[in-house]
Amino acid sequence: MKGFKLIYLPFILFFVLCGCQQQVLNDKEEQKVKEAKSNLTQTLDVREAVWGQLTEKEKEHIAGSWKDASVQKITLRESMGQIKDKTFIGKEVYMVDYPSEDSPSLGGIGVYADIKSHRIIGFGYRD
Template identity: 80%
Template sequence: MNRFISICLSFIILFLLFGCQQQVSNDEREQKVKEPKSNKTQALDVREAVWNQLTEKEKEHIAGSWKDASVQKITLRESMGQIEDKTFVGREVYIVDYPSKDSPSLGGIGVYADIKSHRIIGFSYRE
């Protein structure tokens, strides 16, 4: 009889432990779903989002595709280029830099984009 009770208690304990473990796994899965995108993932997304907003004429000057661009976060100043939306001056924005087919002395094609919406807000000066 003592052995029977021990076996039953062992099964109950195992059942409870398995149930708790399953709950932890579900909680971890929910956290993964709710996690925001990493900066690297967001940066990759902004390159393509900005590319899709460029005109065909603007794309003619770019060497390669959106995948060849680099991205940085900067604080936008009015003196940094042709800023279409001045409300972003003094705020942190992305600059997406596409390599250019034009003269290397001109540098790449820099496009400023809103961090949240990835909407183009201006273009950097080229030298």
Template identity: 60%
Template sequence: MKKLFLIALSSVPLFCALYGCQKESSNKLEHHQMKEANSNEKQQLDVRENVWNQLTNEDKKHIDGNWKGASVQKIILRESMGIIKDKKIIGKEVFIVDYPSKDNPTLGGFAVYADTKSHKIIGYGYRD
């Protein structure tokens, strides 16, 4: 009985130590995931502004507001999606930055395609 008591007593600190290590690893993973999500969000914010800075004044006349009102998504670019300057990007992942439009709502937003690394404009979406 005494051996069983000693085994149980020595198991408690071991269990606590293992649980603490697991908890620490879990916290590190959560912190890393949050940091990665914040980085992705910052990158999306940056691409909206970077693309905005490349637009002509004529392009900006069609946009309601400024770069902060745009939405961003990553998509696989297809040739049928708009006027694409760089055809070698077709079939690859790009950002689509969609600015709200001042024009007739049936035309939709003012969509711009940008490279995921350089944020350089590579094309414009069709408008109805």
């Protein structure tokens, strides 16, 4: 009877270790999903945060609301517009692009914002 149990011990250990490994993989995958959702939420929030900092006069040129804006991360260059805070030049920032009610040749209204604070740091040129 004792020999019978020892034969199955390696198999039992194998299955237990496989189960532990799978749990570790599941935990890592769950963490990646949480991080992706967090990044998406932060990206969506920047549109509204920047919208709240715009003046009523600036908003008059925007078609729709903050929900209509698109967001992307870019590396800011001085030649990209009127940059209020020059310390962000060469760094990654959000560019929030609001559609405009003005002439289509002018394009949308691009606003640069700090990734951490969502504070407006400048505006893009319009054609």
